[in-house]
Amino acid sequence: MLADAERKVLRIIANYSAGRKRMPTLIELGRKTGKSQKKLLETLSELVKEGYISWTPADPDRITLLQAREREDRENFTRDINNSLGLRTVKDLHGFNTDAFRLYG
Structure with a gap:
């Protein structure tokens, strides 16, 4: 199961991409979540590890949503x-x- 912070970021990514037809940037995610960039990067890494998104720190603004809802x-x-x-x-x-x-x- 996802932690609350991970679940929140996943929902923001899913809702943002559905409404705007593009993924949010790290700056936009930071504004929406209120998280520091360091904490946001840790959360995205955990979502990658759990198989919810595809993302790499080498290209931080490129997020691919693999699964929009928590399993x-x-x-x-x-x-x-x-x-x-x-x-x-x-x-x-x-x-x-x-x-x-x-x-x-």
Whole structure:
């Protein structure tokens, strides 16, 4: 799950790009978020790491939005889907999750 600061920046990027048909610059993001440039760069780096945007400090004003909305918690999402399908995730001999298996009975 995203931290509040990351979620806020992601929503600003998504809304800004939808309304203006272009991505915001770092200066515009700074104005909208009230964050320092250093903190903003850290937040953008975290969004890259999480797979929400494509961005590099070498070209700071070029942001590509990959996913506009926050993903649900992956573990809970997978568990809920598996449960609804009658599937179960089991641990292998080393304690790692293996593929889900259909429950019978």
